[in-house]
Each structure stands twice: as C-alpha cells, then as structure tokens.
Amino acid sequence: xxxxxxxxxxxxxxxxxxxxxxxxxxxxxxxxxxxxxxxxxxxxxxxxxxxxxxxxxxxxxxxxxxxxxxxxxxxxxxxxxxxxxxxxxxxxxxxxxxxxxxxxxxxxxxxxxxxxxxxxxxxxxxxxxxxxxxxxxxxxxxxxxxxxxxxxxxxxxxxxxxxxxxxxxxxxxxxxxxxxxxxxxxxxxxxxxxxxxxxxxxxxxxxxxxxxxxxxxxxxxxxxxxxxxxxxxxxxxxxxxxxxxxxxxxxxxxxxxxxxxxxxxxxxxxxxxxxxxxxxxxxxxxxxxxxxxxxxxxxxxxxxxxxxxxxxxxxxxxxxxxxxxxxxxxxxxxxxxxxxxxxxxxxxxxxxxxxxxxxxxxxxxx
Numbered sequence: 001x002x003x004x005x006x007x008x009x010x011x012x013x014x015x016x017x018x019x020x021x022x023x024x025x026x027x028x029x030x031x032x033x034x035x036x037x038x039x040x041x042x043x044x045x046x047x048x049x050x051x052x053x054x055x056x057x058x059x060x061x062x063x064x065x066x067x068x069x070x071x072x073x074x075x076x077x078x079x080x081x082x083x084x085x086x087x088x089x090x091x092x093x094x095x096x097x098x099x100x101x102x103x104x105x106x107x108x109x110x111x112x113x114x115x116x117x118x119x120x121x122x123x124x125x126x127x128x129x130x131x132x133x134x135x136x137x138x139x140x141x142x143x144x145x146x147x148x149x150x151x152x153x154x155x156x157x158x159x160x161x162x163x164x165x166x167x168x169x170x171x172x173x174x175x176x177x178x179x180x181x182x183x184x185x186x187x188x189x190x191x192x193x194x195x196x197x198x199x200x201x202x203x204x205x206x207x208x209x210x211x212x213x214x215x216x217x218x219x220x221x222x223x224x225x226x227x228x229x230x231x232x233x234x235x236x237x238x239x240x241x242x243x244x245x246x247x248x249x250x251x252x253x254x255x256x257x258x259x260x261x262x263x264x265x266x267x268x269x270x271x272x273x274x275x276x277x278x279x280x281x282x283x284x285x286x287x288x289x290x291x292x293x294x295x296x297x298x299x300x301x302x303x304x305x306x307x308x309x310x311x312x313x314x315x316x317x318x319x320x321x322x323x324x325x326x327x328x329x330x331x332x333x334x335x336x337x338x339x340x341x342x343x344x345x346x347x348x349x350x351x352x353x354x355x356x357x358x359x360x361x362x363x364x365x366x
Contacts, residue, residue: 041198042207048190049209056153058211063188064126072133073125076155081142082163083254085121088216089148089209090178091170092236096250097121097146099239099270100166103251104144107262109269121146124154148210151219159223162230164254167220170236171335172213173308173320176203180311187291196311204323214327221333237336240305243267272304306338 046052051062055070078084083100087093094117101120105111112120124147128135136143147154158165170178180199183192189209192199206212224233232253239246244267251258258266268274312320328334 039205039207041201042205044194045202045207048192050188050190052209058150058153059207059209060125061188061209066127066132069125069127069132073153073155076124076133076136076157078155078157078161078163079141079143080162083142083144084124084158084163084165085144085146085168086154086165086220087146087148087168088170088175088213090175090182092168092239093146093148095236095239095270095275096166096168097144098275099247099250099266100144100254102266102269103247103254103256103258104142107258107266109265120144123147125149150211150216151223165231166250166253167224167231167233168236169217169233169335171305171337172324173312173337174236174305175213176200177308177311179203179208197316200316200320204320217333218327218331221331235335237305243270305336308337
C-alpha cells in the first residue's frame with residue numbers, strides 16, 4: 001500500500017509522481033510568500049497546507065491535486081451521459097456519491113459491497129499521481145464523477161455541455177464545523193492544529209482550501225437558475241429529512257426511475273449509521289494508507305443538522321449570521337440551520353431548491 005510520505009517526501013516517490021517536474025512545467029509554485037500586507041492568520045494557514053498552491057485565484061492543496069491535472073482541466077471533454085456531483089467540501093459529497101452509484105446499479109447494494117466508492121465515482125481534480133486525466137478519458141460511459149472546484153474552474157465543456165449535474169449544499173454553520181474536523185484528520189490538509197475559533201475566522205474570510213463557501217454556492221445557485229433542465233440543486237438537509245423522497249428525486253432527474261423496493265433498499269443502505277460502518281465508503285480502507293488520521297476524527301462523524309450549536313459561541317453566531325444575511329440577501333436561497341425550523345418549512349419540511357427540475361414554481365423555507 002502506498003503512503004503520502006513515500007509519494008511526496010522521498011526522492012523515489014517524487015520521481016514516480018513527477019510532482020516536482022510537473023510543478024515547474026506548469027508554472028506553479030509552492031506558496032512561500034512572506035508578505036506583511038497579508039493577513040497573518042491567512043499566511044499561517046497557507047503554510048500549514050502541504051504544498052499549498054494557487055490556481056486562478058483559488059487556494060488548493062498540493063498532495064493529491066496535481067498541477068498537471070489542473071493545467072489540463074479546461075480542455076477536459078465531458079460526455080453527454082456523464083454525471084457530475086459538485087459540492088463545497090463536507091456538504092454531503094460521499095453520501096450523494098453512494099446514492100448515485102447505487103442508482104446506476106439498479107438499487108442493489110450487493111453489486112457494490114466489495115468495491116470502494118472512489119473506484120465507482122471518480123474525482124475530477126483529485127487523482128492518481130500519473131495519468132489521472134488520461135484515466136478519466138478511458139473510463140466507460142456513463143462516467144460518475146465528483147468535484148469540489150468552484151464554477152470558475154470547472155472544464156468549459158462541463159459548463160456548456162448536456163451532462164447531468166447534481167449540486168449539494170449544506171448550511172454553512174454545520175459545514176464549517178465539519179470542515180474543521182476534516183482539516184484536523186486530513187494529512188493532505190496538514191492535520192490542522194489551531195483552534196476552532198481561528199478556523200471559524202478563516203472560514204468567514206474565505207481563506208480555506210477551495211475558497212469561500214459563499215463564492216462556491218452562489219455561482220452554482222445562479223447556474224442552476226439558468227440551467228434547471230440539466231442541474232439538480234439539493235441540500236444535505238433535504239437528504240436528512242426525507243432520504244427515500246430524495247433518492248426518488250435524484251433517480252428521476254437522472255432518468256433512471258427505480259421501483260419502490262429499490263428506493264427502500266438504497267435508503268436503508270444509505271442511512272448515516274450504515275454509511276459510517278461501511279468500509280467501502282467511510283475511508284477506513286483506502287489505496288493510500290495515511291490520507292486520514294482517524295484518531296483525530298472519523299471521516300463520517302455525526303451527520304446531523306444543528307451540530308454547530310455545540311461549537312458556536314453566542315458572539316460567533318451573531319457575527320456569522322450577520323455575514324450570512326449580507327451575502328445571501330436577495331439570492332432566493334434559504335437553508336435549514338436547526339431541526340426545530342422544520343415545522344415552519346414548506347412541503348412538510350423539505351427544501352425545494354430543486355423544484356424547477358419538476359417544472360414547479362421555486363419555493364423556499366422561511
């Protein structure tokens with residue numbers, strides 16, 4: 001089994017990956033900027049990320065996102081029958097990947113019980129040390145793929161093509177908590193050692209890997225408004241509140257309707273409790289041994305709505321809510337932050353972000 005330490009911190013590993021050579025050829029460079037005009041908190045965070053790199057104004061990690069992959073993204077050709085799952089990190093990516101994979105396996109969990117999820121749903125920008133884009137080009141159709149890239153960085157053919165896109169959003173308070181724990185456990189993110197208080201400030205300022213939650217979510221929300229026929233916009237909270245209903249909605253969007261029995265089988269298989277104990281999806285078993293330090297946090301930790309209450313102080317909540325209201329003003333996108341809000345929602349508590357895909361008038365929670 002390979003390790004990050006071998007691949008990136010040994011001469012032989014660097015030779016195998018071609019990381020240093022490709023880094024020079026792509027014109028990229030490891031961030032070692034010492035600029036007193038920059039926010040010291042931001043600079044400390046950047047230096048904590050192994051081989052951090054900027055790509056077109058977005059901060060990315062360097063261990064698994066190779067410069068040669070980034071340089072080839074713009075011309076990557078998307079097929080009409082591709083399915084892309086797009087998220088800001090820690091928004092329900094793995095959950096949605098497993099659901100979609102099962103939909104394409106006729107709702108039969110037995111078909112995937114011995115195959116790791118990362119071999120069933122490939123990530124666009126995170127991949128093999130050598131030949132990742134070539135590998136993606138050789139995959140048989142239909143290809144199931146995922147990405148955390150913001151709209152500005154995805155391939156041109158993905159913006160302009162006809163393939164299906166599923167975007168998953170999660171309320172940013174819970175997302176911030178989950179991303180904090182993800183940083184603590186992720187070797188490729190430097191196993192974050194600083195405080196929750198400082199991490200939240202980084203989150204509010206948009207300094208993190210993959211940038212600002214707002215700068216990620218809102219452009220895709222507008223893209224959905226322009227392309228409702230090829231994009232499904234759902235939320236983590238949707239999945240939590242009515243998993244069978246959302247499985248049916250996703251299957252319908254993908255034009256792969258399922259029997260009630262198949263929907264039930266997927267829903268039972270994809271409960272958080274089942275996912276957390278499933279080694280094909282919970283990242284306990286991976287081809288690279290030291291991606292995650294599970295002593296710091298589990299990859300699948302709680303999977304609930306409202307965990308942010310266990311972390312936010314009253315002052316932090318006030319500051320965060322103020323920024324949220326400013327950024328989201330007039331967007332038309334409203335999210336659930338607390339299970340208690342469900343009783344006041346439309347349609348028995350479900351968010352209707354994706355209602356335009358069914359030809360309905362778009363509604364929102366209050």
